[in-house]
Amino acid sequence: MRGKLYQHYLFWPLVVLGTLLLFNLIYSPDFFSIVVRQGNLYGSLIDILNFGAPLILVSIGMTLVIATGGIDLSVGSIVAISGAMACLSISKGTDQNSLLLVLGAVGASIVLSIILGVWNGVLVTVTRIQPIIATLILMVAGRGIAQLITSGQIITVSNSNYEYIGAGSLAALPFSIFIVAAVLLIASLLTRRTALGLFIESVGSNSNASRLAGLRSKTVILTVYIFCGLCAGIAGLILSSNVSSADGNNAGLWYELDAILAVVIGGTSLNGGRFYLMGTVVGALIIQTLTTTIYMIGVPPEITLVVKAFVVLAVCLIQSESFRKTLMTRWKKRNYPAEQEVTRHA
C-alpha cells in the first residue's frame, strides 16, 4: 500500500481538478496563460484562486467542524453578517481615508464572527443540540441579522483601504490569496504541529471514549466552531470588499453547502474523525473551477445548476472507492462490501 500514488488521499481530487482544468482548454486555448498587466498577474488560474478564496476559507473552518462529527450550516449567514458589519462601520465613518477606520471595521466584523462561532459552539456543547439543528438556527436567523445591520438595503462603500482586502494585489498576486495561505498555514500548524489535530480527530471518532481518556471534548468542539465562525467572517470581509458592498440577502448564499461539498470531496468523512485540510483546499478549488468552467463554456444560466449537479455527482462517484471497484471488476462475480471496508484501512 505504501508508495502507490493512486492511494494517496489527494490523488483522486487532484485528478478531478486536473481534468476540469484541461477540459477548459478545449473551449479556451489560452486558459492557462497568465499575463502581466500593470505589474499584476492576470489569467483564469489566478481568477480561480482569487474568487475561490472565500470558499476555501469557509471550507477550512468547516473541515475542522466536520472532523469533530459536527456540521456548521450557518457559515453562509456569518459571511453576510461579517460583510454587513464591516460595510456599516465604514459607511458611518467620518474620515474615509483613515486606515484606523478600516481596521476598526475589520476588527468589529471579526469579533462579531467569533461571537457567532461561540454561539454555535455553546448550543452544541452546553445545550447539547445536534449540530445540524443548532447551526440551522443561526443559518436562518443570521440572514435576518445581516439585513438588520444593513437595514434591508445594500450598503455600498468606496474606501480604497477596504477594497484592498478583496481586490488588492500584493507581489503581483491578489491579496486574498495571501489571506487564504496564512489561514491555511495557521490551521495546518495548529492541527499538525500541536496535539489539537489529534484531539479533534479523537473527539470526532469517539467523543465518549475521548472524554474518558481525559480530553475536554467540549472545549475542543467549542474551539472548532469558533474557528469556523472566524474563517467565515474573514471570507465575508473578502467577499464584501471585493464588490465594495454588503448584501444581507445574497452574500455567501449557499456557501455552507459548497463548503460541505468541498470537505467531502477532499476526503474528510461526514462521520467525523480523520480530516484532510489540503484535500479540502483541492475540493474547494474543484468547485470554483467548475463554476468558472460553466460560465466559460457558456452554459445557459437556467441550467447551470443542473450541469453543476451532474459534475458533482460524477466527482463523488469517481472518488468512491467501491464505485470504482464495481466499475473495474464487473467481471468478478462476487464482491464483499464488508471486506473492502476492512482492506481499505488495513
Place this chain on the structure above:
Amino acid sequence: MLVPILEMTGITKRFPGVKALSNVDFRLFPGEVHALMGENGAGKSTLIKVLTGVYSIDEGSVMIEDQSVSISGPLEAQKAGISTVYQEVNLCPNLTVAENIFIGREPLKFGKIQWKKMNKDADQLLRERLNLSIDVTLPLHAYSVAIQQLIAIARALSISAKVLILDEPTSSLDQNEVQQLFSIMRKLKSEGLAILFVTHFLDQVYEMSDRITVLRNGELEGEYLAAELPKIELVLKMIGKELKLLEELPKLSEESKSSVGNTMITASELGRKGAIKPFNLEIRKGEVVGLAGLLGSGRTEIARLLFGVDRPDEGKLVVAESGSTVKSPRQAIDQGIAFCSENRKTEGIIDDLTVRENIILALQATRGWSRPLSRKKQDEIADQYIKMLNINPPNPEHLIKNLSGGNQQKVLLARWLLTEPDLLILDEPTRGIDIGAKAEIQKLVLSLAKQGMSVLFISSEMEEVIRVSDRVAILRDRTKVKELGSGEINQQQIMQAMAGG
C-alpha cells in the same frame, strides 16, 4: 458414520501483509456443539467471517450438506442456513424487540406490516424456543446485554438456521444468564442444530462442547473430541508452549501483600441513585482491591463514580494526596487515577486512530494541546509498549479498529500505564482475552502493585479476582455487602456473599 452438515477444506485467507488463515479444515456435524479455540489472532474470527461471507475465500472450498457452495455475502450465508450471533450484539437498539427479530422479513398483508402478528410471533418465538417472556414492543435498549444476546439468537433461529455460530456469546453474561443460554443451546442441539461455539472460557467449552477444533497462528492445530482432550492439553495446544505463567502467580501475590502503604483514595457513603447504594471503600497504596459480584451488581458503577464519569448524589470521595474530590475524568486523571472501561468499543478505543495515537492519547490529553509529544518520542513510546505488552501486529501505524479484541485491550492498558497512575481501575480487563494474555495481564497487575500502584480490579471471573486481590469487596444488587481481607479470601466466602447467603 455421520455426514457433516458443514465441511470447510483447505481454507486460506490473506490480508495485505498477513496470512490470516492457511489451509484450515473445519467440519461441523448436526446436533453437536463444536468449540473453536485459539489465542487472540489465531484466526477464529477470520474463519467465522469467511464462513458467513463477510470475507472472501482465497483458496479452499465450503460444502454444506455435501453441496459445494460459494458464500459471497451475509445474506447468502443466511440463505444457506448459517446464522451468526456476534460478540457485540449487532441489532438496532432503538427498534423494538419484535422489529429487531423480524427486520427485513416483516409479515406483510397487501404491503402493510401486520404489527399484531409480528409482535405475537416474536413473543411466541422467544417464549417457546428460548423460555423468555418479555415485552417485545419495548425498544431493544430497554433490556440488558444478556437479553439482547438471546434476542439476537432468536433472530438467528427464526431464519431457520441449520448452523448457528455463537461468537463469544457468554463474555458479557453473568452466571445465571450463562446457564440460561446453555440450557437453550442444549435444547437446540437436541433439535439437531449444529452449533459452532467460540469462547475463551475453558470451563464453558468443556461444559458444552462435543468436539473442539484448535487454531494457532492461522493454522489448524487439530480437531479433538472434548472428552478425550484434557484441559491442560488444550491450553498447551492453543498457546504452543509450556504454561508456567499462571503457576507463578500465587507466589507473586503473596509477596506483594506485605507492601501495602497509606491511604490512596477514600469513598465514604458514596452513592448514586439507580446505580449504586451508598458504600464505603478505601484503597491504599500498592494494594489490589478486587470487586466481585454478578453482572449488574454495581461493579462498573463504582468504577465510574471513582473516575468521575458519573456524579454521585451523596457521600464524599477524597483523594488522599490532594485532599480534593473528583468531578470529571479529566480531574481524575490529574489526580493519578486511570480507568480502563469494560466497553472497549464505545468507551475505550478511538476507531479512526492508529495504535500509536491511541496509546499516547491520555498522556497527550494531560499535557494539553500546546505541548505535543514529538513524533520521535511517540514512536519510542509506542514501540516500547508494543514490545512490553506483546501487541500484535507489532505495527504502531495500524488502525486500532483492525486489531483483535485482546490486542485492543492491551493498547488501552498501554494508554493508561503511560500516564503512570497511582490508582488503576481495571474493569473486566481480561474479558474476551485468551489465556496467555490473561496471565500476562494478571502478572502485570501484581508487578504494578509491587511498585506501589493501587489497583481496583473488577472481573466476573472469581478465580482471577482471588488470585490478584489483597482485599475483595463483594457487591450484590447494587449494594456493597461484604469486604474480605487478605486472610479470608476464598471462593466459598465470596460466592456466599454474592448469592446473598
